[in-house]
Amino acid sequence: MCFIGHGSFGIITKQIWCNYFAVFGIGTKSAYALMPWVGGVDIALGVLMLFRPMRAIALWLVVWGAVTAFLRPASGEPFAEFIERAGNFGAPLAMLILSGGIKSFKQLFEVINPAATVDDKTMARVYNCLKVVGFFLLMGHGWLNLIQKKGLLSQYASLGFSDPAKVAQFAGVFEIVAALLVLFKPVRSLVLIFIIWKAATELFYPKYEVFEWIERGGSYGTLLALWLSLKQVSSNLTIPFLSKDH
Template sequence: MSTKSLILINPFSGRYSYEEKLFFWLRFGVLGCFVGHGFWGLVLKKGWVPFFKVFFIDEPIAYNFMPVIGTMDILIGLVVFFYPNRALLLWASFWTLFTAMLRPSASMGMSEFFERAGNYGIPILFLLLHGLPATAKQWFEKLKPLGSVSYMQASVIEWVSRLSLFSLLAGHGGLAVFMNHPTLIKNMTGVGLPMTGVNLHIFGLVEIALAFLVLLKPRIPGLLIFICLYKLGYELLFPIVGNPIDIFETIERMGDYVLPIILFEYYRSKYFNQSRQHTMVPKA
């Protein structure tokens, strides 16, 4: 099957190989994150102002920068989806780590950084799987689905996915347990689930427990599907409780839903069994 025909596929169809589905999910995760994030720059999100103040940029100047950043993000998301290359994946990895780190830098707490592991986990995984190039030209060559997955690449898929899921779940739980995060309280209370006091802490501790399950026992039947649906359901509370345009908050967190799918598909693939056999081979 030609690479051109793989731009838009049904990733749930049995017509496509594991490698082709993986290639789609990675591109789709970057697309959602960057388009969702970029939209807030275009509409001049007031919540971005504290991040500019970290660099002593005044509010009026910050609003001038926002549309530029938003446009850049959307373009990067689209190009990575249609013409993925290592140069843009390197930038995407840096940019998502940088923007996540701005939150604790703006005195919002480290939980905010860890909670955004879905944003930076996807481009990091994408780049690691295709490797650093030997020549400058290869930085800009269009990437294709992997022909096969080596033992090392299989380990990368599993552990980057597991650690990213652990981080985003534990980080979100930390927003409840350590920070009494107002957005979390607003979203849950808005659908009739009051999140204050003990309820808020129990909610956060359950998420942290889920994080440790993913880290230690990710193959519990149904766990990864539950996490995917749970994260999607929670992030849909943004437009349900707030305004319709808040759907871009949901879209921005695309990595949160893609990572459990990637890990679920990996455990169903031949590469997981091959990896297990590789570790069980006795040394001479």
């Protein structure tokens, strides 16, 4: 979802991408010429990951997702834009941990076995990763609400709210509280609410809303994986960081 959503904006040639190419000294004309190529590679990798999931693709998404997210603050946008996109690189990172990590170069290009046994220590690492990533993506979006990002205010106005600033303040406080709960006290019922909230609010984009929603698949995926892992964690008290001995 992340690769395909992001790649679609390359094909569409999203104007704001020019700012990110400019970080590398690439001019507007060249940026527009490069966008479809970047988008095409993203989409190809997304499709390949769906049908032939390999660690190499997940590893690239960790790097690529982090770099493209960091280009936002690097181009003058708030730092919250970077951490709000933690799902883009955090979800594939959790997948790499879950698959046992990378032990050799050859393993990079082997298909990940979904039926492989996962030991308690690995599960603990995945669980902690999901909590941290979930914290960042909720905290980042809450932060953007509190500083009243123009795009978010426009979304609330388009939905018919008479006071978008107040809505942004409420949403920001809610999301920051949600982020802290995910990090320190994740409860399955609350995490489910946060999944619905995140998936629903990402549909408010007035333009290209479908692609915006798809691109943020890592956000929903992270929270969904956390919700699923909470069930496994609660039924398996031998996981190291949950046992009484630790």
